Amino acid sequence: MAENFDKKSFDEKNFDKEKNFDKEKNFVSAVIYVHNAKERIGAFLSRVREVLEKNFEHAEIICVNDASDDGSADAIRACSRCAGNVGITLVTMSFFHGLELAMTAGVDLAIGDFVFEFDHAVMDYSPDTIMAVYRRALEGYDVVSASPDKKEKLSSRIFYRVFDRFSDYSYGMATESFRILSRRAINRVSSMNETILYRKALYAHCGLPIDTQKYEPVRPEGEAGGSSGRASDKRERAYRSGLAVDSLIVFTKIGYRFSMMMTVGMMLISIFVLGYTVITYLTAHPVEGWTTTVLFLAVSFFGLFGILTVIVKYLQLLIDMVFKRKHYSFENIEKLTK
């Protein structure tokens, strides 16, 4: 009986016998940020899944549903039914967190040796770009981003220009659609910061080799107007402009420079006014002095308010980073396929 017992249970199953000789052996994870993308997510998810299934022996996809209220989750569930050997997991955030935190939540759950981050569900690139980026990473780059080779929006251009102008470090950042991270890069970044405010900036100065691949943007299938679908959501737009301001404050010296400039200007003005007052006093026309006094007051108050604004902004950021939402909060994790 005991032998029988053995034989039945100890039945070998050999993985190497699978017919996947040409497939990549690395385990990759793909994290997709989803916020009110019901129209696009189905097609996007299928494309990513096809690429992963075709090229990798084992892969997983994690969809981070950032409190969508348009039924994106159902679209993801429907799409995951046709999944083959790629596991699909759906993480639902409890409330709107925005791209940065939600993506961090997804990456924390990912188990792959390499992790793709898809910042939005618009595929304005050919699916081959995904593999091109992966292969570039294998050449020895811990972070490889895919960036559209087109003129950036004015607001983005200004943002990146200001960012580079006011930071000590040359980030060379640009608009990106997705990127791949090595496990090493993920570990490095997470040990650098408790809260990740702006991942792109952290990746850029994590000290590991990084690279950007430019791609020729193509019109996404089944969509009328280029990348019009992107960030069309009101909440997302507001989040993005808020993030831009926060990132500039945290990662650049723009606030400090501004207050420095104001302080120096005010000091010069006060010295000048001081001299002027002394001279006026000596030449004995004190009544006329009130004009300059008012002028001085106006300028210094303006400067003081400027400094106060910056200080308040700093304080608010400190509070945000230290106390508020130290971690993200997720509602549930649903494993849709294996």
Add this chain to the structure above:
Amino acid sequence: MERKRADKIIIGAGLYGLYAALFCCRRGESVVVLECEDAPFTRATYINQARVHNGYHYPRSLSTAMKSAGYFRRFNEDYGFCVNRAFDQIYATSSRYSWTDRAQFKAFCRAAGIPCEELVPGAYFKDGLCDGAFRTTEYTYDAKMLLAFFMEELGHFKNSCDIRYGFRISDIRKDGRRYVVSSGDGQSFEAGFVLNAAYAGTNQILAMAGFEPFKIKYELCEIILCDAGEALRDVGFTVMDGPFFSIMPFGKTGFHSLTAVAFTPHTACKGPVPVFPCQEKTGGRCSETFLANCNACPERPESAYPYMSSLAHKYLLDKYNFSYRQSLYSMKPILLSSEIDDSRPTVIRLFGKDPTFAAVLSGKINTVYDLDEVLSDG
């Protein structure tokens, strides 16, 4: 047509079934054990993590924890010969996605009265992935050694203990003050007491007897046996409390068992009876009215080893290596009430007295003693 009489009929020759049989035999009663497989211990008793629970596993259900801890000592005294104690059992709380953090786990251990010695997470886990690590007192048991013990003990009761393998129950009915349990090929047994210890098959038995089913869901689970590398050989890891994993010695087999909350259950079925797509391919061998043995099934799912091992490697330091040996599959019923607090109560239900019909459902090995009361009563 054979119609044998016994004091008690026990359905299922897993640990709960054989424990009940031995318990009754020692009390001088005669028992019949009916098992659909050709051997005992072929399903969940053998195919599970083999954990002898001391409560650590249930940081959100103090009641389950304290009950486990209470029986832990007794199980180790009674069945110490099959218990592997020779390893460090490390529990850790994941920094992310855990329902319980380091401080909460410590507080929980204190409340449950179970020992836990705090360690430095960095000594075992990659930077930042676990916020707490603890050396705990928890062991694993060896199902085959346990089985050998029960077979030997039951061998002393040749006249009063009758174990029937390959017995497919087709009918259970009440006949006066007795239950008559019959198989498809015309064998029948009658007794004034029936214990249903069929675990995953419990609702099918209850349906035949005309009783209300347990509210359960089913999960087809995979346990992976691994060859542990040098550093891992005498260590077991359990990362809590969410979609994580554990890898630890599998009894005294020399293998480590690898399981992961997210990947061990392959498919789940929420209904009261198990309906799975793979059943269609078995040509009627396995159905919602009779669950065949998943481990011996050609339609069993492909191994999730790539997923489980990636998860484990993400957490563990690189020196803890292991390699795939084989997969074991079994069906696991889970009480629906235990989803929120993740408790694993042992449920014993009595369906009428004299004749008595009792059903037991438990996911833990060391709560087997819960049976004593109902068995002495009947």
